[in-house]
Amino acid sequence: MVSPESDWEGVRLHVVTGKGGTGKTTVAAALALALAGEGRRTLLVEVENRQGIAQLFDAPPLPYEERKVAVGPAGGDVHALAVDPEEALLEYLDMFYRLGRAGRALRKIGAIDFATTIAPGMRDVLLTGKVYEAVRRTSRGRPVYDAVVLDAPPTGRIIRFLEVNAEVAGLARVGPIRGHADSIMALLRSPQTAVHLVSLLEEMPVQETVDALVGLVGARLPVGGIVVNAVRAPLLRQADLTAAARGGLDREAVAAGIAAAGVGVRPAAVDALIAEVAEHAERVALEKSERRTLKALGRPTYELPLLAEGVDLGGLYRLAEQLCRQGMA
Amino acid sequence: MTRREPRVGLDLDEVIADRATGIVVCCGAGGVGKTTTAAALGLRAAEQGRTVVVLTIDPARRLAQSLGLEALDNTPRTVKGIDEVNGGSLDAMMLDMKQTFDEVVIAHSTPERAQAILDNPFYQSLSSSFSGTQEYMAMEKLGQLRAEDRWDLIIVDTPPSRSALDFLDAPKRLGSFLDGRFIRVLMGSAKTGGRAYLKVLGAGLGTMTAVLTRVLGAQVLKDLQAFIAALDTMFGGFRERADSTFQLLQARGTKFVVVAAPERDALREASYFVERLREERMPLAGLVLNRVHVTGAASLSAARAAAGAETLEEARKHPLATAILRLHAERMRMIEREQSLRRRFTAAHPRVAVVDVAAQPGDIHDLDGLRVVGAALAGR
Numbered sequence: 001m002v003s004p005e006s007d008w009e010g011v012r013l014h015v016v017t018g019k020g021g022t023g024k025t026t027v028a029a030a031l032a033l034a035l036a037g038e039g040r041r042t043l044l045v046e047v048e049n050r051q052g053i054a055q056l057f058d059a060p061p062l063p064y065e066e067r068k069v070a071v072g073p074a075g076g077d078v079h080a081l082a083v084d085p086e087e088a089l090l091e092y093l094d095m096f097y098r099l100g101r102a103g104r105a106l107r108k109i110g111a112i113d114f115a116t117t118i119a120p121g122m123r124d125v126l127l128t129g130k131v132y133e134a135v136r137r138t139s140r141g142r143p144v145y146d147a148v149v150l151d152a153p154p155t156g157r158i159i160r161f162l163e164v165n166a167e168v169a170g171l172a173r174v175g176p177i178r179g180h181a182d183s184i185m186a187l188l189r190s191p192q193t194a195v196h197l198v199s200l201l202e203e204m205p206v207q208e209t210v211d212a213l214v215g216l217v218g219a220r221l222p223v224g225g226i227v228v229n230a231v232r233a234p235l236l237r238q239a240d241l242t243a244a245a246r247g248g249l250d251r252e253a254v255a256a257g258i259a260a261a262g263v264g265v266r267p268a269a270v271d272a273l274i275a276e277v278a279e280h281a282e283r284v285a286l287e288k289s290e291r292r293t294l295k296a297l298g299r300p301t302y303e304l305p306l307l308a309e310g311v312d313l314g315g316l317y318r319l320a321e322q323l324c325r326q327g328m329a
Numbered sequence: 330m331t332r333r334e335p336r337v338g339l340d341l342d343e344v345i346a347d348r349a350t351g352i353v354v355c356c357g358a359g360g361v362g363k364t365t366t367a368a369a370l371g372l373r374a375a376e377q378g379r380t381v382v383v384l385t386i387d388p389a390r391r392l393a394q395s396l397g398l399e400a401l402d403n404t405p406r407t408v409k410g411i412d413e414v415n416g417g418s419l420d421a422m423m424l425d426m427k428q429t430f431d432e433v434v435i436a437h438s439t440p441e442r443a444q445a446i447l448d449n450p451f452y453q454s455l456s457s458s459f460s461g462t463q464e465y466m467a468m469e470k471l472g473q474l475r476a477e478d479r480w481d482l483i484i485v486d487t488p489p490s491r492s493a494l495d496f497l498d499a500p501k502r503l504g505s506f507l508d509g510r511f512i513r514v515l516m517g518s519a520k521t522g523g524r525a526y527l528k529v530l531g532a533g534l535g536t537m538t539a540v541l542t543r544v545l546g547a548q549v550l551k552d553l554q555a556f557i558a559a560l561d562t563m564f565g566g567f568r569e570r571a572d573s574t575f576q577l578l579q580a581r582g583t584k585f586v587v588v589a590a591p592e593r594d595a596l597r598e599a600s601y602f603v604e605r606l607r608e609e610r611m612p613l614a615g616l617v618l619n620r621v622h623v624t625g626a627a628s629l630s631a632a633r634a635a636a637g638a639e640t641l642e643e644a645r646k647h648p649l650a651t652a653i654l655r656l657h658a659e660r661m662r663m664i665e666r667e668q669s670l671r672r673r674f675t676a677a678h679p680r681v682a683v684v685d686v687a688a689q690p691g692d693i694h695d696l697d698g699l700r701v702v703g704a705a706l707a708g709r
């Protein structure tokens with residue numbers, strides 16, 4: 001398969017965010033598939049305790065363990081991990097401090113629960129820490145994963161989430177936590193990371209995309225591409241759309257065409273169909289202006305088609321193929 | 330033989346007309362139109378004569394502007410342009426989480442202690458970035474609005490949480506933390522019970538402190554202890570408030586409206602929430618299913634429309650009618666998928682009343698738009 005050079009050569013961590021409901025998880029999963037080229041291995045990580053990945057890949061709920069969930073269209077492996085903050089903390093304590101029994105004692109007195117649910121930002125520290133570890137992990141001198149795709153929190157919380165380690169660095173002026181937080185921040189601010197924004201051609205998601213982009217730039221986080229999800233294929237010619245929006249479609253001509261199709265509908269249904277076209281035309285016009293707004297941001301933009309039947313595994317491969325073809329992977 | 334499924338319709342007009350309804354909580358996954366639902370319901374209730382305040386958490390800019398809200402300033406403002414003929418009124422506000430938290434601290438502490446808390450780095454982080462704080466402060470604000478007694482109906486939008494359930498869990502979590510053993514360990518042996526408990530665990534207090542110092546670093550531990558010492562005096566107040574707000578949610582005058590879109594994830598969240606409300610004995614009014622696609626030509630199925638389009642294509646005639654049939658086929662497939670998701674939900678929750686709100690081609694920016702949604706919410 002000849003694929004064009006990826007726009008994100010050199011990026012090891014792809015962070016995928018977007019307004020709730022825009023299809024972040026779907027896009028992240030499709031990207032992980034797309035990046036799993038021949039002989040490559042990608043890791044898809046979720047951090048929001050939703051088990052969205054398992055649902056998409058038709059797999060049983062993921063434990064806190066990296067598991068192979070799919071084979072990419074070009075033959076690479078896609079692994080997935082649902083990060084559980086408590087387990088991540090125990091793992092972290094064990095790795096850095098060899099706490100063993102004392103670690104379990106911390107859990108018993110509620111320290112682990114405290115740390116993962118109440119302590120300021122600790123949950124996000126652990127989640128980003130685990131992602132960092134997966135990106136940095138090596139085996140026989142080479143990275144275990146060629147790319148890590150993070151199904152991240154939504155745009156409303158993404159900057160806080162990614163910047164949490166800078167905040168920790170502010171709290172912990174010295175000590176082991178400080179050092180760890182600094183290295184995570186360094187990765188997140190480096191050209192090895194790209195924060196991609198998922199949007200729909202609707203006003204609110206586009207507005208959030210614009211706001212998030214400004215915020216990311218302000219926070220010195222590397223902005224990636226914009227993925228426009230659930231795009232409908234244009235079915236009508238522009239002239240017909242314009243006429244439909246004005247309520248000026250030739251009813252007789254439409255009725256004659258539909259009669260010729262032999263679907264046997266009553267005249268009232270013809271009016272209903274024309275009303276559907278008018279609504280569609282209004283939507284297309286709105287989409288056009290939203291697309292202009294996104295274009296004006298000047299970022300690489302990718303478009304994924306709306307899958308009318310909903311997203312299943314077959315649909316994910318279709319989306320992955322689109323991302324490859326458009327140069328995102 | 331086909332049997333018509335019994336459908337329980339949700340009548341939100343009945344809910345807002347009932348003077349006993351004092352609080353309506355709109356909850357659900359992010360991106361399903363919770364805020365719009367809350368605002369539309371508030372407007373409709375106000376125009377039907379209720380004295381309403383809508384507490385929004387994070388409204389889209391233009392929706393906020395349509396309510397006359399320019400900035401999040403934590404103060405309810407009167408919404409202009411509503412129909413007051415029935416004697417109602419509408420106020421709206423946006424939650425400022427940090428300011429709300431600061432006010433709680435100031436109200437429950439001496440001035441010196443309050444200042445110590447406000448200045449502590451742990452507090453600053455907790456009050457502005459802890460992911461449960463928004464939920465907790467939304468509840469706190471609800472309690473405050475209720476105590477003010479200026480409105481006979483409070484409509485609350487819930488934060489865009491990781492999960493809709495966070496909204497119920499965050500206040501309790503904070504409460505249990507404030508009561509927790511960990512706090513006692515952190516505070517040293519001053520509190521009775523701490524030492525004895527640790528002895529049982531077989532780890533001395535000194536060991537525990539040593540472990541924490543190793544993990545956190547001495548400075549962090551010191552700041553944390555200072556923060557907890559300062560908060561210590563407020564624990565009782567915090568817990569009491571969290572408890573009383575939770576009770577408020579279980580009270581008879583409260584109604585939950587679960588909002589979802591006809592999508593798998595949103596409906597799954599809605600299911601969790603419905604089950605959870607039942608467990609907590611919180612009164613559910615029903616489910617609002619937003620952005621449902623509808624058609625006036627339901628008799629023309631997706632398959633037949635697609636076949637008709639093919640016939641025309643083969644004949645190379647009527648390109649416009651071909652496109653219209655394809656468009657309809659696409660819409661019918663979408664409707665079929667949405668209806669099957671809807672059936673799955675109603676099969677699992679046969680007694681939950683549902684109201685569908687048709688998808689609007691554009692977003693809502695003004696009161697007229699909200700009125701259209703409000704009418705749809707009432708099934709009109």
